Amino acid sequence: MKTRLSLGAKLAIGLGLLLAVLLQLLPFYITVTTSLKAKSDLSSQWLFPFGDWYLQNFATAVQQGHILRAIGNSALVTVVSTVLVCVIGALAAYPLARRATIGNRLVLAGIVGLIMVPPLSILVPLYSMLVQMKGVNTYWGTILVMTAMQLPLAIFLYTAFMRGLPISIEEAAAVDGANAVQVLFRIVFPMLKPVTATVVILTSVAVWNEYALSVFLMRSPELRTIAPAIGTFFATSSSDLGAAAAASLISVLPVLVVYLVLQRYFIKGMVAGSEK
Known part of the structure; x- marks a missing residue:
């Protein structure tokens, strides 16, 4: 029985x-x-500068902040990690998803528990390990860390989605002579498009915006990703908020397009994962 809402509701x-x-658009407007x-304009940030735009902030972000180079570094790390x-x-x-054994349930529970571990809590041992592996100030070291940080959530979403897929399709493929690898890559993987889109967006946005780990792992100016590059506009004595804001707007465009x-x-994958 459907409940009709009143006009007031x-x-x-x-x-x-x-x-x-x-509330979501307010930070973007500011x-x-x-x-x-x-930088010399002391008017309120709430007031939009109609007809008096200072576009030099974007030039400063590109020339002094090297934001385009940082976007390239972030794109490489983000794409490979994703x-x-x-x-x-x-x-x-x-x-x-397919073998509901006690061991697999314990493994999945441990993976879900890893989602709640703050990355900064393991920063010291992680940094020490990368120093020994000579992975600091390298693309592969950062990619390895970003991949490991995003895997628990991805495994959880994929597992929840696969549990809703009919196993009869896989059984029919096996009867037709397909081996386990063929069933996985030709039958299962093509059906994962919705949840894969969800994982792609969540992972790419998280890696693209990551600051806490990137500032320690990519200390070289030539290897800086977006967040540390924007952070260079902030200093103890003075900050260039206009250039930092311009760099933020430039860096958000690729993620917005994706x-x-x-x-x-993305919406299909999130709904499917939440129903399991």
Whole structure:
């Protein structure tokens, strides 16, 4: 039996959604207004500079902050890490989803527990290990760390999604003569597009915006990723908020494009994972 909402309830829901949207857009609005004002402009950040835009902040972000080079570094780390997370996560999730043994349940519980471990709590041993491996100030060291940090959530999402897939399709393929590897790559993996889009977006955004670990692992100016590069505009004595805001707007464009392309699959994957 469907429950019909009253006009007052509909208005309350609409106002609540509008408030939530405004709260989400507020930081973006402040970033835009700050990026279009000169450092000497002491007007309120709430006031939009109509007709008086200071575009030098974007030039400063590119020339002094080397934000384009940082975007290239972040793109390399993000793309490789995301691919590794998707491949390894799907391979690890398949036996966890299809073999409901006590051991697999304990393994999955341990993986879920790893999601709640703060990355900074393991910074000291992690940094010491990378120093011994000569992985500090290298792309492969950072990619290895980012992949390991994002794998637990990816495995959890893939496992939850695979449990909802009908096993009869795999059994039919096996009857037709397909081996386990063929079933996995030709039958199972093509059906993982929605959850893979979810993993791609969550992983890429997390790696793209990561600061706490990147600032220690990529200390060389030539290897800085986006977040540490933006951090160079902040200093104890003075800060260039306009250039930092401009660099933030430039760096958010690639992620925004990826999300707009994959948003339909992202929503499907999140809903499918939440239902398990």
